[in-house]
Each structure stands twice: as structure tokens, then as C-alpha cells.
Amino acid sequence: MVLNNCTGCGICWTICPKGVLVGKLKDKAMVVSEGQCMGCFSCQYNCPYNAIIVQVKVAEGRQ
Ligand code: SF4
Ligand code: SF4
Known part of the structure; x- marks a missing residue:
């Protein structure tokens, strides 16, 4: 987000x-x-303003 x-x-x-x-x-x-x-987090790590947060969703039926 x-x-x-x-x-x-x-x-x-x-x-x-x-x-x-x-x-x-x-x-x-x-x-x-x-x-x-793909949840690589590149956007989050490289944002100079900490303005983007990657939220990794766990697939249904898995833990
Ligand atoms: S949105 Fe962010 S975490 Fe997702 S693939 Fe792109 S750079 Fe990687
Ligand atoms: S400030 Fe906005 S456009 Fe720039 S890297 Fe962060 S989320 Fe992306």
C-alpha cells in the first residue's frame, strides 16, 4: 500500500x-x-520516504 x-x-x-x-x-x-x-520488497527498501509498504498475503490453505 x-x-x-x-x-x-x-x-x-x-x-x-x-x-x-x-x-x-x-x-x-x-x-x-x-x-x-512477487514480494521482492524492492519498492519498499528503495523508497526514500518510507511511503510504500509491501503486504505479503499468505495463500489460503497454507500457513
Ligand atoms: S510491487 Fe514492490 S515488492 Fe511487489 S514486485 Fe514490485 S517492487 Fe517487488
Ligand atoms: S515516494 Fe512514492 S513514488 Fe517515490 S518511491 Fe516512495 S512510494 Fe514510490
Whole structure:
């Protein structure tokens, strides 16, 4: 999820290897294809403003 302090710097959607993120909504990052996210955390680690948080979902039926 993208927090309100996102500045739209573009780092996250530039580095995301899966094209999950784009910048559109009021010049902030936006998650467009959450299902494609492979949980690499590159966006979260590289955001200079700590404005994006990767939430890894546990698949149903697994622990
Ligand atoms: S790297 Fe952070 S501040 Fe920059 S666009 Fe992505 S979420 Fe926003
Ligand atoms: S954690 Fe997901 S959204 Fe973030 S860079 Fe990796 S694939 Fe893209």
C-alpha cells in the first residue's frame, strides 16, 4: 500500500520488476496489478520516504 507521504518520485515504479506500480493518481504511486507482485520488497527498501509498504498475503490453505 502507498501512504500519503508519497512524493511521486517514481523510484518504486521504475524499479518494480513486475510492473505492479505506476504513477498516476494525483502524482502518487499507485498499485495497479497487485496479483503480479512477487514480494521482492524492492519498492519498499528503495523508497526514500518510507511511503510504500509491501503486504505479503499468505495463500489460503497454507500457513
Ligand atoms: S518511491 Fe516512495 S515516494 Fe517515490 S513514488 Fe514510490 S512510494 Fe512514492
Ligand atoms: S515488492 Fe511487489 S510491487 Fe514492490 S517492487 Fe517487488 S514486485 Fe514490485
